[in-house]
Amino acid sequence: MQFSGGKMRKQRLAGDQRSACYPHSLQFYLQPPSENISLIEFENLAIDRVKLLKSVENLGVSHMKGTDEYQNKLEAELRRLKFSYRENLEDEYEPRRRDHISHFILRLAYCQSEDLRRWFIQQEMDLLRFRFSILPKDKIQDFLKDSHLQFEAISDEGKNLREQEIIASSPSLSGPHLDMETIYKIPFADALDLFRGRRVYLEDGFAYVPLKDIVAIILNEFRAKLSKALAVTLHSIPLLLSDENQRLQPLLNHTGHSYTGQDYSTQRNAGKISLDQIDLLSTKSFPPCMRQLHKALRENHHLRHGGRMQYGLFLKGIGLTLEQALQFWKQEFVRGKMDPDKFEKGYSYNIRHSFGKEGKRTDYTPFSCLKIILTNPPSQGDYHGCPFRHSDPELLKQKLQSYAISPGGINQILDLVKGTHYQVACQKYFEMLHNVDDCGFSLTHPNQFFFESQRILNGGKDIKKESIQPETQPKPSAQKTKDASSALASLNSSLEMDMEGLEDYFSG
Amino acid sequence: METFDSADLPELLKLYYRRLFPYAQYYRWLNYGGVTKNYFQNREFSFTLKDDIYIRYQSFNNQSELEKEIQKMNPYKIDIGAVYSHRPSQHNTVKLGAFQAQEKELVFDIDMTDYDDVRRCCSSADICSKCWTLMTMAIRIIDRALKEDFGFKHRLWVYSGRRGVHCWVCDESVRKLSSAVRSGIVEYLSLVKGGADIKKKVHLSEKIHPFVRRSINIIKKYFEEYALVGQDILEDRESWDKILALVPEMMHDELQRDFQKCQSSLQRWEHLKDTASKYQSNNKNDKCGPWLEWEIMLQYCFPRLDINVSKGINHLLKSPFSVHPKTGRISVPIDLQKVDQFDPFAVPTISSICHELNIISTNEEENEAESDVKRKTRGYKKTGLAPYVKVFEQFLEKLDESRKGELLKKSDLQKDF
Ligand code: SF4
Ligand SMILES: [Zn+2]
Numbered sequence: 070m071q072f073s074g075g076k077m078r079k080q081r082l083a084g085d086q087r088s089a090c091y092p093h094s095l096q097f098y099l100q101p102p103s104e105n106i107s108l109i110e111f112e113n114l115a116i117d118r119v120k121l122l123k124s125v126e127n128l129g130v131s132h133m134k135g136t137d138e139y140q141n142k143l144e145a146e147l148r149r150l151k152f153s154y155r156e157n158l159e160d161e162y163e164p165r166r167r168d169h170i171s172h173f174i175l176r177l178a179y180c181q182s183e184d185l186r187r188w189f190i191q192q193e194m195d196l197l198r199f200r201f202s203i204l205p206k207d208k209i210q211d212f213l214k215d216s217h218l219q220f221e222a223i224s225d226e227g228k229n230l231r232e233q234e235i236i237a238s239s240p241s242l243s244g245p246h247l248d249m250e251t252i253y254k255i256p257f258a259d260a261l262d263l264f265r266g267r268r269v270y271l272e273d274g275f276a277y278v279p280l281k282d283i284v285a286i287i288l289n290e291f292r293a294k295l296s297k298a299l300a301v302t303l304h305s306i307p308l309l310l311s312d313e314n315q316r317l318q319p320l321l322n323h324t325g326h327s328y329t330g331q332d333y334s335t336q337r338n339a340g341k342i343s344l345d346q347i348d349l350l351s352t353k354s355f356p357p358c359m360r361q362l363h364k365a366l367r368e369n370h371h372l373r374h375g376g377r378m379q380y381g382l383f384l385k386g387i388g389l390t391l392e393q394a395l396q397f398w399k400q401e402f403v404r405g406k407m408d409p410d411k412f413e414k415g416y417s418y419n420i421r422h423s424f425g426k427e428g429k430r431t432d433y434t435p436f437s438c439l440k441i442i443l444t445n446p447p448s449q450g451d452y453h454g455c456p457f458r459h460s461d462p463e464l465l466k467q468k469l470q471s472y473a474i475s476p477g478g479i480n481q482i483l484d485l486v487k488g489t490h491y492q493v494a495c496q497k498y499f500e501m502l503h504n505v506d507d508c509g510f511s512l513t514h515p516n517q518f519f520f521e522s523q524r525i526l527n528g529g530k531d532i533k534k535e536s537i538q539p540e541t542q543p544k545p546s547a548q549k550t551k552d553a554s555s556a557l558a559s560l561n562s563s564l565e566m567d568m569e570g571l572e573d574y575f576s577g
Numbered sequence: 578m579e580t581f582d583s584a585d586l587p588e589l590l591k592l593y594y595r596r597l598f599p600y601a602q603y604y605r606w607l608n609y610g611g612v613t614k615n616y617f618q619n620r621e622f623s624f625t626l627k628d629d630i631y632i633r634y635q636s637f638n639n640q641s642e643l644e645k646e647i648q649k650m651n652p653y654k655i656d657i658g659a660v661y662s663h664r665p666s667q668h669n670t671v672k673l674g675a676f677q678a679q680e681k682e683l684v685f686d687i688d689m690t691d692y693d694d695v696r697r698c699c700s701s702a703d704i705c706s707k708c709w710t711l712m713t714m715a716i717r718i719i720d721r722a723l724k725e726d727f728g729f730k731h732r733l734w735v736y737s738g739r740r741g742v743h744c745w746v747c748d749e750s751v752r753k754l755s756s757a758v759r760s761g762i763v764e765y766l767s768l769v770k771g772g773a774d775i776k777k778k779v780h781l782s783e784k785i786h787p788f789v790r791r792s793i794n795i796i797k798k799y800f801e802e803y804a805l806v807g808q809d810i811l812e813d814r815e816s817w818d819k820i821l822a823l824v825p826e827m828m829h830d831e832l833q834r835d836f837q838k839c840q841s842s843l844q845r846w847e848h849l850k851d852t853a854s855k856y857q858s859n860n861k862n863d864k865c866g867p868w869l870e871w872e873i874m875l876q877y878c879f880p881r882l883d884i885n886v887s888k889g890i891n892h893l894l895k896s897p898f899s900v901h902p903k904t905g906r907i908s909v910p911i912d913l914q915k916v917d918q919f920d921p922f923a924v925p926t927i928s929s930i931c932h933e934l935n936i937i938s939t940n941e942e943e944n945e946a947e948s949d950v951k952r953k954t955r956g957y958k959k960t961g962l963a964p965y966v967k968v969f970e971q972f973l974e975k976l977d978e979s980r981k982g983e984l985l986k987k988s989d990l991q992k993d994f
Contacts, residue, residue, distance in 0.1 A: 234787045236784075237784050237785060237786060237787055237790075238784075238786050238787060240782075240784065257727060257728075258754065258758045261757060261758055261761045264761060264765050265760070265761035265762075265764040265765055266764065266765075267765055267786045267788060267789070270786075270787060271726040271727065271765075271788070272725070272726065272728075273725065273726075273728040274727055274728025274729075275728070374885055375885070408629065410628060410629055411629045414629050414630060414631045415629070415631065445884070446770060446771070447771070447772035447774075448691070448769070448770065448771065448772055448881065448884075449691045449692075449693070449694060449769075449772060449773070449778075449881060450690070450691065450693070450772070450773065451772040451773070452772065452773070454772065456774070459771065459772065459774065459775070460774040460775065461771075461774060461775050461776055461777075463776075464774045464775075464776075465774075
């Protein structure tokens, strides 16, 4: 894609060429746009699409996806922002073009960190799901073909043979017979989202998917393609942003930053905490997920992998230096009768790794609530996860009692948990713990919990203030970037801070 | 059998790696017919040496290099990692980020320590013949699904040497699976969910997926003898309270009364089933009846997989025929035809097979003319390791057959053009 300076140099296409460009109201975005657009249009498209995706996110939270209300509101939003949504409408060229280009612009802005990518992919998937759901039946085959997805429907004989199994496996099917249902047979790996939750029948390496569920396959394919594309985009950004497109850089930064929180990987706070403070901090300022990990570690002198990751990165985020982290873990593990040598050889590597000192040298980012709540649920012997999400209500209640939360507060929290509002429940806990009426922030990250708590406890003298405010003003690019890695670093100001911090603390 | 003393390990390992380790078969496995260039050469091995010295990123050009290196280092433990884009031994010389794990067998690790909340005989690293049935059930359930549901043909099950089993799925297409699909497979195969803070760890939906139904059918074959007799899971108040915690409140009073009157876990279990089905007919919403019965059976018997081991392509797993440094037992392949008979306590230890070898050697000492090569190749054959190597060879045969089939198919295709 080319971005021209000021003037419009848009190509105008003749009617039939135009419909050949975009045969459907939805697309898989296989080809990037090739036309030139102005910086102003670029910016407007970016903003409109962010608005759209933000609406997609909000609607997904406030409504059940797929309900009439959800569908209607989303359709209204698409119409308002002039993006394509329905097949068979008169001249849909412009909305489809807007859809196409704006999607690719946001790829640039949202490829830059894991959290951004995850958010973007999620909203784009919900959007595609909606558009597919209103696609007329007779267009489905066409769309699949144009998107290079070909599925084979099984014969009636094959259907009858497995009728009971297919029905028992597919929640979307009701009734005792398959009758008119079309069943597709596809390699199991392509049906990841269905089989992982046992929502499809598997036999000899194939998934037997009813038409109603085929959308899951399409979304899966879409996700895979999109996340691969984002990785590629990330690597090509330095090229894209060569001299003439310098102006895009702040714009991209801003677009990405506006809708995700801070990632708390910064090392600004490193060294501000001493190890003997941790016990106290764990009861006063840690969110329940970390408090529980800390307690388990002190009691068992051991944590399994999931716990070590979740807790270790959190500690890094609140300011433990690498040396402190090594000492902290070693102390506990050795107390748990681990041979100090074994620690050095086994765990110390991982800790150094998580600080980016070994292996790929990627700097691991502390986990966000979303990540903790949605991925890698704890199993037997694990203490990680989010207590609001991963504890039986009864046990959660006991835990909160032991934290001296009032019975009234506990009931409120349990109600929120019942409604699956885990983070809001955690905010409530925060308010109880600090005796404030309104915590005044919306919780997205355990480290945020910690910083906000410290801010209150330290009476507003916020030593860490600079690090919890997302950078709103993009830094002007200070140095002319020469190699790919430094160009990337300057793309994302928080990332840059990160690198500086690491350098400061570990080079000397 | 010779008892194993870990103080002898260094000496025993020397002998084991010089005369007994089945290098030829081992290489034949990991070379996969040499179909993909550098497949063996780019494979990571890691060694754990004495005093837990751990060295990663070992790789070898061929069988003899592997042999020499193992005999030089005498590792306490050998792990197998992924096939990388470059030789792991040279990973430092490759441009940052270019060194990538590309393929690996899909592996599963089932460890008895994960069952501590449902075992009454032992805990943590200990196992006994009573709880070993958990592993037997695990193998049958997982193996059936891998074979029938996923269509995987080449599954090697291995005793870990101490308290669990590993599975290596080696089909060509499987070795290429992404880590997302690997996690998906583990999720499909997982039913017991939740950590120490969740009491009820199995929740079945109204519709029972064929995978679940078939798993329950397998558990049914073992449940009475294993859980009700062996583990005696309803033996006394303390143990049945744990089970009542999984049962809807409204049934508690009645069951408490009944349980006290009964003589055995068997009787109590019958009561529980009856009561559950009684409640089911007048209660639509609460899942009682067979669901409740099944949920309990699954919580007590269904395999618990460690997702982290299976998910990562670059995750290392203890190699077959490695020695367990604590027990001295060899990590041997398990014959799927005889899973029920597999006895972890009958698995040879390094001491026992070295001892057997010494007896043979002294008997044959007169026969000086025997060449070194000959002695080496037949070393294990006269020891308790032989039947296990045989199982391994059968597995390799099947791999070879598939490969030949593939080649034929390809050449047929070519002929068509
Ligand atoms: S909501 Fe977030 S901070 Fe609170 S316990 Fe859960 S994961 Fe931790
Ligand atoms: Zn036991």
